[in-house]
Every structure is written in C-alpha cells, then in structure tokens.
Amino acid sequence: MRVELRNPSRMLEIAGPLSVVALLRRLDIDRETVLVISDGTLVPGDARLEADAEVEIRPVISGGAS
Amino acid sequence: MRLCRDQVVKAIEAFEMLSPGDRVLVAVSGGKDSLALWDILLALGYEVDGLYLGLGIGDYSEGSGHHAREFAAARGLRLLEVDLRSEHGFGIPDGSRAANRPPCSACGLSKRHLFDRSARDGDYDALATGHNLDDEAAVLFGNVLRWEGEYLARQMPVLPAGNGFPRKVKPLVRLGERETAAYCVLRGIDYQVEECPMAAGNRHLGYKAALNAVEAQSPGTRHAFYFGFLDRAADLFRSQMAEVDQGLGTCATCGSPANGEVCAFCRLVDRATGDRGPTHDAAVRRVPVRLESRQADGVPG
Numbered sequence: 136m137r138v139e140l141r142n143p144s145r146m147l148e149i150a151g152p153l154s155v156v157a158l159l160r161r162l163d164i165d166r167e168t169v170l171v172i173s174d175g176t177l178v179p180g181d182a183r184l185e186a187d188a189e190v191e192i193r194p195v196i197s198g199g200a201s
Numbered sequence: 202m203r204l205c206r207d208q209v210v211k212a213i214e215a216f217e218m219l220s221p222g223d224r225v226l227v228a229v230s231g232g233k234d235s236l237a238l239w240d241i242l243l244a245l246g247y248e249v250d251g252l253y254l255g256l257g258i259g260d261y262s263e264g265s266g267h268h269a270r271e272f273a274a275a276r277g278l279r280l281l282e283v284d285l286r287s288e289h290g291f292g293i294p295d296g297s298r299a300a301n302r303p304p305c306s307a308c309g310l311s312k313r314h315l316f317d318r319s320a321r322d323g324d325y326d327a328l329a330t331g332h333n334l335d336d337e338a339a340v341l342f343g344n345v346l347r348w349e350g351e352y353l354a355r356q357m358p359v360l361p362a363g364n365g366f367p368r369k370v371k372p373l374v375r376l377g378e379r380e381t382a383a384y385c386v387l388r389g390i391d392y393q394v395e396e397c398p399m400a401a402g403n404r405h406l407g408y409k410a411a412l413n414a415v416e417a418q419s420p421g422t423r424h425a426f427y428f429g430f431l432d433r434a435a436d437l438f439r440s441q442m443a444e445v446d447q448g449l450g451t452c453a454t455c456g457s458p459a460n461g462e463v464c465a466f467c468r469l470v471d472r473a474t475g476d477r478g479p480t481h482d483a484a485v486r487r488v489p490v491r492l493e494s495r496q497a498d499g500v501p502g
Contacts, residue, residue, distance in 0.1 A: 142395060167379065167417065168379075168413065170382050170383055175389075176386065195378045195382040196378060196409055197233070197397075198401070
C-alpha cells in the first residue's frame with residue numbers, strides 16, 4: 136500500500152494487507168497522535184487496509200500555543 | 202461531529218463565554234482548530250467573522266492563508282486580514298532574529314496584540330481562539346513547572362473585557378486536538394496540515410509530548426489536570442492578575458493597553474525593524490481583503 140506521512144510530507148510503500156494498528160506499530164507511531172485517512176475518510180484502528188490501499192497518516196499535534 | 206458541537210456548547214455555557222446574538226471574531230490560522238471552531242460557532246448560530254494574521258513565514262504562511270481564504274470564500278464568510286510584513290515592516294523569522302527574541306515568543310506577542318486590536322477596532326463582543334484541551338493543559342504544565350503566577354492567573358477559558366482588552370474565549374477547551382482534526386476530516390474542511398517550521402522543537406511541543414506519555418499510562422489525566430486547576434487552584438492566582446491590571450496604562454505609540462510608556466508590541470516593532478519600520482500611516486493601513494461575498498464588505502479600519 137502507498138502510505139503518505141506528513142511533516143515533512145513523504146511517501147512509503149508498505150506490504151499489505153495490514154490492520155491500522157499493525158501499520159502504525161510497524162512505523163512506530165503512537166496512534167493517539169495521528170489520524171489514519173483513506174478514501175477521504177477516517178479509518179478505525181481495527182480496520183483492514185488492503186495491499187493496494189492509499190493511506191494518509193496525519194499528525195494531529197500542533198506546536199503553536201500563543 | 203455531534204460530540205464536538207456538544208462539547209463546545211457545554212464549554213460556552215459552563216464558562217458563560219458567549220450570549221445569543223454576540224458578534225464574534227475568530228482568530229483563524231488556517232489550521233484544524235481555528236477552522237473547526239469557526240465552523241462550529243456558525244453551526245450554533247453565532248455571527249462570526251474570521252481574522253487571519255500573515256506572519257511572513259514563507260511557504261507555511263502562504264499555505265495557511267490559502268486555507269483560511271478558501272474556507273471563508275466557500276461559505277461566503279467575512280475574513281479580515283492583517284499582514285505583519287506590509288503593515289509593520291517585519292515577518293516573524295527576520296523580526297525575531299533582529300529583536301533577539303525566540304520566534305514563538307515574537308509570534309505570540311504579535312498575535313495577542315493584533316487580535317486584540319482588531320477585535321476592539323471592529324467592536325466585536327468577543328475574540329475566540331482555537332486553543333484546545335491539549336494546548337491548555339500543555340501551557341498549564343509549563344506555567345506550573347516555572348510557577349508563572351501572572352500567566353496562571355490569566356489561563357482561563359474566558360477573560361472578561363476591560364482595560365482596553367476585548368472579551369477572550371476558548372470554546373474548544375473541552376476537546377482534544379485529535380477530535381478537532383477528526384471533525385475537520387469528517388466535515389470536509391481542508392486545513393493546513395504542515396507544522397509551522399518555527400515551532401519545531403519548541404518547549405510547548407515538549408510539554409505536549411510529556412503529557413501524552415502520562416495520558417497513555419493514565420487516560421483522563423490531562424482533563425483532570427486542567428479542569429482540576431480551574432476548579433481548585435485558579436482563584437489562588439487571581440490577585441496577581443489584578444495587580445498587573447492596576448498598573449496598565451496606554452501605549453504612547455499605538456494607544457493599546459501597556460505596562461510602560463510603550464507597549465510590548467511597539468517595542469518589538471522598533472527592535473525588529475530598526476530604522477526601516479513602517480510609517481505611522483502604513484502601520485494603521487489594512488491589506489485589501491478578498492471580497493467574496495456581500496458579507497465581506499465593511500472591513501474595519
């Protein structure tokens with residue numbers, strides 16, 4: 136599957152299928168700090184991502200506090 | 202989405218932030234929190250305009266402004282714009298260097314001053330910002346670590362109008378940033394996802410990371426920390442706010458509230474621009490705003 140990471144924006148190819156939880160574990164990403172988006176909508180943690188899926192892993196933590 | 206709206210309603214009611222019919226100015230960065238806030242306040246029936254502040258941070262500011270303008274244009278909303286470089290002669294990267302001040306500090310000072318002034322000039326009932334629970338808990342954490350009494354006194358979800366300041370409200374304090382991001386995705390709101398390049402490695406992100414680690418071990422701690430402070434500790438610091446307010450005068454340069462003869466923002470402008478600062482006329486001129494609709498008329502100032 137094609138996986139887009141942000142900050143900075145980059146693309147990865149990951150072998151699938153995989154669950155969202157397994158994908159995040161493989162990439163060592165804390166699930167509470169991101170949203171997983173595919174086909175324009177949110178994907179829950181237990182969902183299965185097919186081998187040909189296009190997935191965005193979008194961070195939700197922003198640094199501005201002022 | 203309903204959860205987000207319900208939590209905003211709950212915050213507005215619990216802290217008496219807004220009344221029906223209030224004219225609200227939302228400080229819009231183009232990010233998830235401010236656009237979600239604008240969207241929710243509109244859904245709740247408030248009369249809400251946006252204010253975008255151009256910070257002069259290269260591609261990041263270009264992208265942020267684009268998202269704010271697109272959101273407003275698509276919905277026929279009124280977006281005011283203030284551009285730091287064209288109106289005050291500096292952008293955050295070069296201005297903070299020249300003034301020998303951390304970028305996030307110069308940015309925060311500029312935002313607070315220009316948001317306050319725009320709300321005052323536009324005669325809005327309240328200035329709303331998109332600070333969420335994660336933001337507020339992280340700021341509280343930092344202020345407690347350093348026992349910043351004056352900042353702790355001001356860290357409230359609502360600050361009443363007075364002494365030349367507008368009423369300031371934070372209707373997202375009951376929502377985490379994962380929830381506001383999810384709200385935007387579900388509502389189809391296209392927001393600035395990229396992080397500000399000046400914020401990388403700042404203290405605030407460190408405090409968030411620390412609190413996230415605690416939250417992972419003990420869910421609910423962040424909420425208990427922040428709302429416990431409001432319930433049981435905030436009053437202890439209130440006298441420090443009164444002391445500061447009593448010492449406030451008026452800035453000789455811009456007329457805003459000031460602790461000395463000249464306010465902190467005007468001092469920053471002087472230091473950031475040296476002798477190439479804007480003329481007084483330029484400093485009070487607004488950049489043209491894209492007039493996408495009938496509601497876009499009548500930009501104050």
